[in-house]
Amino acid sequence: MFNKTKLTYTPPENGYPEWNNNPEIFQLNRMPQHALAIPFQDHDQALNYHNEKSPFYKDLNGKWKFYFSENPDQRIKDFYQHDYDVSKWDNIKVPAHWQLEGYDYPQYVNTRYPWIEHEDIQAPFAPTNYNPVGQYVTSFELEDTWKEKPVILHFAGVEAAFYVWLNGELVGGYSEDTFTPAEFNLTPYLQDGKNKLAVEVYRWADASWLEDQDFWRMSGIFRDVYLYAIPELHLYDHRIRTSLDESYQNATLEVQAYVLNYFKQSFQTSKLEIELVSAENQSVTKQTIELDLYQKESATVTITTNISEPRQWSAEDPYLYTVVFTLKGEDDQIVEVFATKIGFRQFEMIDNIMHINGKRIIFKGTNRHEFSADHGRAVTEQDMIDDIVLMKKYNINAVRTSHYPNHPKWYDLCDQYGLYVIDETNLETHGTWRYGQQTLENSLPGSKPEWTENVLDRCKSMYERDKNHPSIVIWSLGNESFGGDNFLKMHDFYRSEDPTRLVHYEGIFHYRPSDRASDMESTMYRSPQELEFYANQPGEKKPYILCEYSHSMGNSTGNLHKYTELFDRYPTLQGGFIWDWKDQALRHHTEEGTEFLAYGGDFGGITA
Amino acid sequence: MIGGSHVNEKSQEWRKASLDRSLINLDVKDHGSYALVDVYYQLFTSSVSTAAIRYKVHASHQIEVEHLLQPGNGLSDIPEIGMRFELDQSFDLLTWFGKGPHETYWDRQKSGKVAIHEGKVADQLQPYLRPQESGNKCGGVRWMEITDKQGNGIKISGDPTVEVNALPFTPFELEEASHHYKLPKSDKVSVRINGWQMGVGGDDSWGQPTHPEFRMFANQNYSYRFTLEGLTTK
Numbered sequence: 001m002f003n004k005t006k007l008t009y010t011p012p013e014n015g016y017p018e019w020n021n022n023p024e025i026f027q028l029n030r031m032p033q034h035a036l037a038i039p040f041q042d043h044d045q046a047l048n049y050h051n052e053k054s055p056f057y058k059d060l061n062g063k064w065k066f067y068f069s070e071n072p073d074q075r076i077k078d079f080y081q082h083d084y085d086v087s088k089w090d091n092i093k094v095p096a097h098w099q100l101e102g103y104d105y106p107q108y109v110n111t112r113y114p115w116i117e118h119e120d121i122q123a124p125f126a127p128t129n130y131n132p133v134g135q136y137v138t139s140f141e142l143e144d145t146w147k148e149k150p151v152i153l154h155f156a157g158v159e160a161a162f163y164v165w166l167n168g169e170l171v172g173g174y175s176e177d178t179f180t181p182a183e184f185n186l187t188p189y190l191q192d193g194k195n196k197l198a199v200e201v202y203r204w205a206d207a208s209w210l211e212d213q214d215f216w217r218m219s220g221i222f223r224d225v226y227l228y229a230i231p232e233l234h235l236y237d238h239r240i241r242t243s244l245d246e247s248y249q250n251a252t253l254e255v256q257a258y259v260l261n262y263f264k265q266s267f268q269t270s271k272l273e274i275e276l277v278s279a280e281n282q283s284v285t286k287q288t289i290e291l292d293l294y295q296k297e298s299a300t301v302t303i304t305t306n307i308s309e310p311r312q313w314s315a316e317d318p319y320l321y322t323v324v325f326t327l328k329g330e331d332d333q334i335v336e337v338f339a340t341k342i343g344f345r346q347f348e349m350i351d352n353i354m355h356i357n358g359k360r361i362i363f364k365g366t367n368r369h370e371f372s373a374d375h376g377r378a379v380t381e382q383d384m385i386d387d388i389v390l391m392k393k394y395n396i397n398a399v400r401t402s403h404y405p406n407h408p409k410w411y412d413l414c415d416q417y418g419l420y421v422i423d424e425t426n427l428e429t430h431g432t433w434r435y436g437q438q439t440l441e442n443s444l445p446g447s448k449p450e451w452t453e454n455v456l457d458r459c460k461s462m463y464e465r466d467k468n469h470p471s472i473v474i475w476s477l478g479n480e481s482f483g484g485d486n487f488l489k490m491h492d493f494y495r496s497e498d499p500t501r502l503v504h505y506e507g508i509f510h511y512r513p514s515d516r517a518s519d520m521e522s523t524m525y526r527s528p529q530e531l532e533f534y535a536n537q538p539g540e541k542k543p544y545i546l547c548e549y550s551h552s553m554g555n556s557t558g559n560l561h562k563y564t565e566l567f568d569r570y571p572t573l574q575g576g577f578i579w580d581w582k583d584q585a586l587r588h589h590t591e592e593g594t595e596f597l598a599y600g601g602d603f604g605g606i607t608a
Numbered sequence: 609m610i611g612g613s614h615v616n617e618k619s620q621e622w623r624k625a626s627l628d629r630s631l632i633n634l635d636v637k638d639h640g641s642y643a644l645v646d647v648y649y650q651l652f653t654s655s656v657s658t659a660a661i662r663y664k665v666h667a668s669h670q671i672e673v674e675h676l677l678q679p680g681n682g683l684s685d686i687p688e689i690g691m692r693f694e695l696d697q698s699f700d701l702l703t704w705f706g707k708g709p710h711e712t713y714w715d716r717q718k719s720g721k722v723a724i725h726e727g728k729v730a731d732q733l734q735p736y737l738r739p740q741e742s743g744n745k746c747g748g749v750r751w752m753e754i755t756d757k758q759g760n761g762i763k764i765s766g767d768p769t770v771e772v773n774a775l776p777f778t779p780f781e782l783e784e785a786s787h788h789y790k791l792p793k794s795d796k797v798s799v800r801i802n803g804w805q806m807g808v809g810g811d812d813s814w815g816q817p818t819h820p821e822f823r824m825f826a827n828q829n830y831s832y833r834f835t836l837e838g839l840t841t842k
Contacts, residue, residue, distance in 0.1 A: 525811060525812040525816070526811075527811050527816065528811075549811070550810050550811065551810055551811070551812045551813040551814075552810060553737075553813060554736045554737065554738060554740055554813075555711075555713075555734070555736055555740055555741055555742055555808050556808050556809065556810035556813060557716055557808070557810045558713065558714075558715035558716050558807045558808040558809045558810045558818060558819070558822065559715045559716075559807065559809070559810070559811070559818075559819050559822065560716065560810070561718050562819075583737045585737055590789070594789045595789075596787045596788065596789045597737060597787070597788075599737050599738070
């Protein structure tokens with residue numbers, strides 16, 4: 001599972017690099033996806049949740065060296081070499097979009113592919129004439145306490161594809177999917193003293209055909225970069241599920257832990273302690289399970305516990321418990337502690353109506369682009385708190401992460417403040433199809449086999465990262481990407497991995513042969529009359545939501561009450577998500593220095 | 609508003625008519641304690657419309673206004689029916705009895721609370737990304753006072769109710785500016801006392817029109833009444 005030796009690099013067989021004309025190649029030597037868990041050394045540290053205070057965590061954000069090229073041919077090919085001098089390079093902030101740091105230009109495009117004004121190409125080719133490359137270099141030294149430990153490098157989000165070298169060697173580091181983490185095992189490449197980390201980011205790759213979201217097109221390392229060290233025993237992955245009994249009173253808590261013994265140390269005894277703690281810091285249950293790690297690299301254990309009348313999580317009462325994992329080695333010595341918050345809630349379909357904790361749910365939702373006027377998608381925690389506090393003030397109870405997995409902190413906040421989340425896979429191919437077409441034609445990913453593994457990897461990356469959040473009730477397969485068998489496969493992935501949530505995809509509205517890809521009927525911008533027509537149709541039917549409605553940009557949002565009255569009148573009409581939460585505008589200045597909010601078209605180029 | 613259901617194109621004859629009317633008749637009669645001023649305008653919509661306005665000017669400084677609009681045949685929807693005038697920018701304080709405190713429109717007013725609200729004229733312009741219509745007080749305004757800091761100004765009373773909109777810019781200035789910084793420096797208060805303004809719509813913003821019950825069709829006459837009264841601290 002873990003590659004502990006250096007990568008033996010083999011270039012793609014077709015003579016193209018990984019990022020071009022190779023849709024099947026979306027990663028190289030990336031670590032398996034998992035629920036994030038920064039280890040701590042003791043219980044109190046773990047309960048404080050400040051990752052940066054963990055002795056196992058090292059922040060790599062800050063000023064990095066940066067070199068910008070307009071296309072891959074112009075990049076500096078040997079920049080990652082140990083003796084290549086980058087001291088004369090510019091500095092750039094990490095995380096940030098390079099377009100907001102003085103390079104390239106922010107571009108707003110809706111459905112058309114953003115390179116169309118530079119190059120006429122067909123999928124799966126990536127642009128080469130104008131396809132900026134950002135080369136980043138930083139260095140770090142490890143604390144003495146890390147010397148003997150495995151070290152993982154974590155990128156939380158990089159747009160759109162990138163390679164990683166450490167100390168002159170390709171870590172394997174190649175990854176696509178802008179919005180989910182990419183981790184690499186640095187252990188075989190580390191050296192004493194200064195380590196040189198080199199990252200080469202491509203604005204567009206072949207996978208950019210899957211990332212045609214209607215938003216500002218911006219690139220670079222835009223989320224956190226950090227290292228973490230793995231103790232002798234490490235909770236590499238965990239899965240927590242809750243279910244309520246038939247009377248919605250008592251619960252079952254199922255905790256599955258994947259414990260890593262990286263060096264296959266011969267623990268005679270090792271155990272995992274799992275404690276459930278209430279929000280008032282009272283211990284509810286505590287169980288200990290012996291781990292069988294004698295000469296084994298890993299162990300998966302599952303503990304199921306009955307919890308009597310837990311306080312239930314909902315958007316109205318977002319009550320969170322904490323699960324504390326304590327890994328103990330020889331002589332009961334604590335090796336690692338990790339704490340995570342959970343909620344007891346049951347989301348399910350009963351008689352074709354979606355229910356939360358046994359009651360019908362109505363989504364009074366909004367779509368949210370992760371965006372700030374100053375940082376674009378490199379949002380801060382305060383940006384996120386500002387958004388969610390305002391949402392709660394306006395009685396919004398649900399959010400769709402349109403149209404990609406958001407910053408991990410956003411889901412913590414949704415758990416804490418109480419929002420039902422549709423978590424959306426990073427997939428949009430609006431420029432490959434048109435409204436009204438009857439067959440798949442050249443739509444992506446359609447039923448094309450060369451894209452199947454790529455889109456399934458996007459599902460898996462989001463699912464594994466986000467699976468433990470009580471706020472997430474629905475997985476969405478993406479946005480405006482038409483239909484095809486790949487959507488059935490994505491649907492089946494989520495349903496088979498996760499019986500505790502439902503799957504949403506609006507594209508079936510445009511391509512009915514893929515109807516099975518969505519557990520609910522979902523449309524955009526339909527009139528109240530059309531909703532009522534659906535509700536009055538006889539026979540069994542899926543519940544209905546508007547994944548986008550009431551286009552609320554500028555002075556708008558008229559007759560919203562007509563929709564909400566229908567949601568109250570017809571059980572099958574279960575709410576909607578307004579488009580959208582806030583304007584995507586960038587703070588900018590005129591040549592005279594006047595500050596203004598710039599919108600699509602203000603930086604030139606096409607916008608449609 | 610650019611785009612949307614293209615009301616700006618479909619109903620442009622009403623915009624034109626608002627800027628280009630012709631006085632047909634002006635009749636003044638003295639009734640002792642009051643005078644009646646009857647004014648007839650022709651509006652050059654594609655078939656001619658008529659606006660009849662009666663001012664009943666009382667010696668007690670009140671002016672009752674009655675406004676009747678007779679649309680011509682076969683005209684487009686009427687975006688707004690009302691009267692507009694400008695005050696000096698020193699009259700920058702609003703107090704109104706009606707829905708608020710935020711802006712309300714025919715089809716977006718459920719969250720407005722009927723109460724006595726206060727506000728500043730400058731704050732009525734909402735920071736929508738592109739400057740546009742904003743700050744309306746929807747039907748149901750019993751009265752509004754527009755005053756300076758000393759309390760001098762004007763009181764508008766609906767009979768029974770009107771819509772009022774007081775902004776630092778005219779609608780024509782707002783529609784010209786692509787960004788707020790491109791607006792001219794304000795030197796006035798633009799006041800609109802309306803019988804009705806069409807709803808804002810929003811099912812989508814690229815074709816769906818405002819729902820019919822929130823629009824004014826040109827197949828009927830429209831009339832509304834209000835009273836103007838001077839306010840002075842002297």
